[in-house]
Amino acid sequence: MSEHVIEISNLSRRFGKKQALSDVSLSVPEGCVFGLVGENGAGKTTLLKHVLGFLKPQQGSVRVFGLDPVADPPGVLGRIGHLSENRDLPAWMTVRELIEFTRAFYPKWDPVYAEELRMMFELSLNQKVPTLSRGQLARAGLLVALAHRPPLLVLDEPSSGLDPVVRKDILDAIIRTVVEEGRTVLFSSHLLDEVQRVSDRIAILDQGKLLLTSPLDEVLVSHYQLTIRFLEPQPFFPQLTGALMWSGSGREWKIVCNGQKQELESELELMEAEILDQTAPTLEEIFVARMKSAQRASAQE
Amino acid sequence: MQIQLSEADGTPYYQQVVNQVKFLVASGRLEAHEQLPSVRGLAQQLTITPNTVARAYRELEAEGVVISRRGAGVFISNGVSPLSNKEKRRILNERMDALLTESRQLGVDEETLLKLLRQRSQKFDSHQEVEK
Numbered sequence: 001m002s003e004h005v006i007e008i009s010n011l012s013r014r015f016g017k018k019q020a021l022s023d024v025s026l027s028v029p030e031g032c033v034f035g036l037v038g039e040n041g042a043g044k045t046t047l048l049k050h051v052l053g054f055l056k057p058q059q060g061s062v063r064v065f066g067l068d069p070v071a072d073p074p075g076v077l078g079r080i081g082h083l084s085e086n087r088d089l090p091a092w093m094t095v096r097e098l099i100e101f102t103r104a105f106y107p108k109w110d111p112v113y114a115e116e117l118r119m120m121f122e123l124s125l126n127q128k129v130p131t132l133s134r135g136q137l138a139r140a141g142l143l144v145a146l147a148h149r150p151p152l153l154v155l156d157e158p159s160s161g162l163d164p165v166v167r168k169d170i171l172d173a174i175i176r177t178v179v180e181e182g183r184t185v186l187f188s189s190h191l192l193d194e195v196q197r198v199s200d201r202i203a204i205l206d207q208g209k210l211l212l213t214s215p216l217d218e219v220l221v222s223h224y225q226l227t228i229r230f231l232e233p234q235p236f237f238p239q240l241t242g243a244l245m246w247s248g249s250g251r252e253w254k255i256v257c258n259g260q261k262q263e264l265e266s267e268l269e270l271m272e273a274e275i276l277d278q279t280a281p282t283l284e285e286i287f288v289a290r291m292k293s294a295q296r297a298s299a300q301e
Numbered sequence: 302m303q304i305q306l307s308e309a310d311g312t313p314y315y316q317q318v319v320n321q322v323k324f325l326v327a328s329g330r331l332e333a334h335e336q337l338p339s340v341r342g343l344a345q346q347l348t349i350t351p352n353t354v355a356r357a358y359r360e361l362e363a364e365g366v367v368i369s370r371r372g373a374g375v376f377i378s379n380g381v382s383p384l385s386n387k388e389k390r391r392i393l394n395e396r397m398d399a400l401l402t403e404s405r406q407l408g409v410d411e412e413t414l415l416k417l418l419r420q421r422s423q424k425f426d427s428h429q430e431v432e433k
Binding site: 031032033168171172175176178179193196197198199200216217220221223279280281282283285286 | 306308309310311312313314315341344345348349350351352353
């Protein structure tokens with residue numbers, strides 16, 4: 001994991017009046033599964049399109065395998081397996097034609113592996129692409145993304161709108177990809193239980209800004225959830241250090257916090273509030289808390 | 302080896318693997334010298350990244366629960382692990398915390414609780430003898 005497969009520095013992108021990405025810097029180490037999360041319109045797809053070289057940076061730089069994906073498409077795109085959000089596969093083809101067509105682009109295409117995936121995904125060769133179900137379409141897209149054994153797999157919302165069986169196929173494919181020596185996966189998702197399960201590192205995007213990028217374990221252990229009980233009923237939740245989000249009423253409240261545990265504990269002590277319970281929040285709870293806290297901050301601006 | 306990962310709380314997955322392997326050892330479901338699945342094998346079985354499994358195995362090795370032999374694999378350590386007492390205590394502590402919380406909320410003091418526990422234990426023993 002010494003080398004960074006993807007290196008993004010100070011990337012900004014504007015579409016008309018909309019700032020799609022502003023000053024985003026992140027790096028993806030080799031052999032890691034990197035989960036990109038954020039609400040719809042946060043800039044995830046735009047970021048992935050820069051990695052693929054479909055968009056040219058207006059400011060900042062993007063390097064994939066040390067190369068500029070815009071200047072060197074064969075050097076970059078040829079080594080990436082890619083599944084786009086809307087699975088834009090050619091509609092007039094059969095599965096057989098799709099496989100043959102895609103194969104022509106990749107010298108490293110592995111026909112044995114392609115066949116193995118086709119059997120596993122139960123795709124029949126003569127079926128036409130438009131007649132495939134959503135799940136079959138995702139599997140076909142995954143097949144052509146994986147069969148050239150790319151060192152980097154980029155998946156944009158791979159499991160949105162799919163049933164649990166297909167989602168499991170996709171997660172298995174992600175794991176299988178990294179299990180094979182040194183391969184790297186970058187994927188975006190808003191299914192946070194999935195991200196929590198398979199990722200080594202995550203980044204949270206919010207309105208084009210990078211809210212956080214960190215190893216997943218660090219994100220999980222630096223946040224905690226407390227159930228607290230005040231002496232007197234509280235009409236509003238009081239200002240507390242590190243509290244990102246709160247819910248409750250009267251005397252008992254539940255809060256999600258980030259770091260600064262000692263400060264928070266001494267503040268609670270001063271207010272004679274009692275901590276009833278401490279639990280580890282899930283990535284989803286952390287994400288929601290971060291979003292609420294960011295929204296509050298921008299409302300105050 | 303069966304491990305059940307929970308998404309219901311934010312305990313990191315490597316930590317969940319560590320805890321459950323320790324639990325399996327403490328409860329005798331994993332025995333000394335028994336081989337654990339390979340890093341890649343367990344990663345695929347649980348659908349988690351191999352980095353997570355590798356980290357769990359490193360942690361277990363540092364604590365003396367497992368030994369990894371180069372080329373051969375990862376095995377449960379020899380004999381009763383010195384940890385297993387500590388681990389038993391950790392598991393019991395969790396239960397005792399729950400019991401203490403409950404009894405305090407019910408207004409049962411420590412003295413009464415200890416008395417109840419002793420009574421219960423005697424009843425439990427005699428009950429087991431009857432079953433034999």
